[in-house]
């Protein structure tokens with residue numbers, strides 16, 4: 231079990247004291263988080279660590295996960311893609327499936343809760359279950375970039391978001407101006423979690439052997455769900471450009487989330503592209519592979535994040551926390567994390583990204599400097615105690 235005081239190595243004592251103080255006013259209040267998956271993806275990652283710390287400061291924090299059929303998650307994935315501006319075909323049956331399956335989940339809503347937090351669009355329709363006499367504050371936490379959402383999908387979902395008292399977005403640019411209160415809160419990583427803690431040389435060696443990764447050449451790494459928006463095919467093409475200049479290996483590692491039915495198809499497409507290229511290590515990881523991901527990120531010579539769109543991009547914070555040099559696309563929350571030439575490099579196309587990686591491989595001193603600055607940037611802004619403090623400020627503000 232990890233307690234707040236365990237973070238005294240990474241944040242100062244004043245910060246921890248302020249957190250405990252903010253928690254006092256909320257003591258005994260019930261905060262119910264509802265999302266759509268217990269494992270895989272950024273939201274599950276955040277809640278796993280946030281909920282126990284909220285409990286430590288005295289809040290009755292609860293976390294419930296929607297249950298839904300394959301059909302439901304296919305619909306919410308289409309909505310997800312529509313949020314990211316991908317061309318999708320919407321048919322009326324999708325709306326019916328969404329509403330009917332969420333109705334079956336109404337029982338999840340805790341009638342005694344003081345706060346109900348609906349994470350992303352999958353549980354948003356639960357706002358329909360809000361009764362007039364329900365005193366709770368309802369909050370929609372939008373973890374993705376909603377700026378390019380298709381008209382059709384937003385017209386359908388907006389009324390649910392408007393039934394909430396407030397909305398939280400990662401960035402001010404994402405605000406949807408719903409007429410309710412707005413907060414801006416980028417997420418965070420937990421430096422003490424299995425995925426981010428220091429690892430011993432023995433642990434590193436053990437994992438590398440298990441995953442059959444040689445360390446004879448520089449390692450270029452991307453860790454992400456197999457999703458088109460993470461551009462895995464672009465990663466392979468970029469790597470092949472880099473390898474023309476400098477011998478190296480690619481580790482493309484990721485798994486699938488329970489709420490994402492597209493992963494299998496994407497993995498198939500990537501396998502076709504990779505063929506039997508011995509320089510590419512395509513790792514399809516089981517749902518909980520935290521230590522393996524930690525090691526893969528720590529042994530990377532350069533970490534890339536070739537996202538087409540990104541709500542925030544926790545994998546970038548994870549990489550920077552490990553003081554690794556990062557090259558990423560300037561999308562969504564990545565722009566907050568990778569300050570060009572200071573905490574990493576930004577690049578859009580395959581060619582630009584390959585050139586930036588080659589630049590770092592040829593300048594290890596500069597790469598190290600970026601990594602160190604990146605670590606400090608994450609320490610100050612994107613780690614769990616700081617995030618918890620922001621949460622407590624929001625909840626306190628909502629109590630009036």
Ligand code: UDP
Nearest residue numbers: 271272273275454455484485515543544545
């Ligand atoms: N992740 C994981 N296993 C995987 C792929 C990703 O545990 O196979 C984790 C990753 O380390 C990060 C989170 O899932 O903590 C992904 O969050 P991010 O914000 O980068 O992207 P999302 O998946 O939410 O779009």
